[in-house]
Amino acid sequence: MSDDGQNGITIIAFIGSVFSPYYALARRKGPADPLNHCAxxxxxxxxxxSHWAMTERPRNALGRxxxxxxVGPSNLAWDGKSLTIHIDEIAVPIPGRIxxxxxxVPTAITAQAFTLNNDGNHLWWPIAPCARVQVQLDHPRxxxxGDGYFDMNRGDAPLEQGFADWQWARGATRDGASIILYEARRRDASRVDLAMTFDPQxxxxxxEPPSTxxxxxxxxxxxxxIRSEDTAHVIRxxxxxxxxxxxVIAAKLHGEPAILMHESLSLDRFRMPVVQAMLPFRMPRSWR
Known part of the structure; x- marks a missing residue:
């Protein structure tokens, strides 16, 4: 989010796009190549x-x-101190250039990844919990x-097989630390309940997370x-x-007001046939 709270951006690089209807269809036919479903x-x-782009591309469009x-005309490059993401995409459903x-620019890189399920085939790594973000777009201008964050998820099985839903949130404290909450309901009815802070180092x-x-x-x-020590509400x-x-959620954590980027995911809803049929309108596929 920008420092003035008026703008936000989220960028996700997928190898084996977990929300791809094309990848889901390919897996139903048998083993599928994740490199053939990148975005x-x-x-x-x-x-x-708002502007949205998520064009899926095959393995010949992937370089590592x-x-x-x-992936296609866009790329992410690490120079040892910062990650620069060069974006060249077409927005949907109304076409337009992004x-x-x-x-x-992270303040520090963490070393610890977290296993999210008992089988050990889903991992989450909060690579840079504290970071500054500089946005310079020509289209739209x-x-x-602002304040930012960079993480990674990795899995060896379809996400919807391991989890029913999750709630995730991340915000910054007054002293520059990050607060992260990660809750998930696994298919075996057990839970992930992670609550942590990271200082700028x-x-x-x-x-112990407060009440829900x-x-x-x-x-x-x-x-x-959301976990909060007091009332909480949706800002946007x-x-x-x-x-x-x-x-964007307003809550209270560690005795102070907190503004958090928040996500809710229902994987039961994701795997419904009617939802799968709707996804290509937001996730077109290119063959190069």
């Missing part, structure tokens, strides 16, 4: 309108080295700086909740999809 998802949020990942660069401190506060559901009736719904919601 760079860009979501831009501003008061004058130790410090660079490219082009420019986003630079993520945007220039801002990347040092982690786990804490239920939030109003989205227009698609996706449930939202950024993304409202049939199986997913991204929101």
């Amino acid at each position: 760079i998802n860009v979501a831009i949020y501003r008061k004058r309108g 080295t130790s410090d660079r990942l490219s 082009r420019g660069a986003v630079r993520v 945007l220039r801002w700086q 990347g040092r982690m401190q786990a804490f 506060v239920e939030l109003r559901r989205t227009a698609w009736q996706i449930g939202r909740s 719904t950024l993304e409202d999809a049939p199986f997913y919601a991204r929101s």
Whole structure:
């Protein structure tokens, strides 16, 4: 989010796109090649309108080295101190160019990844819990700086096989630390309940999360909740999809007000045939 709270951006690079209807269809026919289902998802949020791009591409559009990942015309490059994301995508459902660069400058890199399920085939790594973000886009024309975060998920099995739903949130404290909450309901009815802070040097401190506060559901009736020491409320719904919601939430954590980027995911909803049929409108596929 920008420092003034008016703009936001989320970028996700997928190898084996977990939300791809094409990948899901391929897996139903037998073993499928994850490299044949790659995408760079860009979501831009501003008061004058949002922009979304997520074009899936095959393995011949993928390039990887130790410090660079490219999918089609877009790429992410690490120079040892910062991650620069060069974006060149077409927005959907209303076509339009999304082009420019986003630079993520971590204050520290963490070393610990977390196993999210008992089988050990889903891992989450909060690589840079504290970071500054510099956005310089030509289309749409945007220039801002703000607080940011960079993480990675890795899995060896379809996400919907291991989990029913999850709630995730991340915010910054007054002293520059990050607070992260990660809750998930596994298919075996057990739970993931992670609550932690990271200082700007990347040092982690786990804490006992406060009580759950239920939030109003989205227009698609996706449930939202947040851990908070007091009342909490939705400031803004950024993304409202049939199986997913991204929101800005106001809560109270560690004795102080907190503004958090929040996501709710319903994997039961995701795997419904009617939802799968809707996804290509937001996730077109290119053959190069």
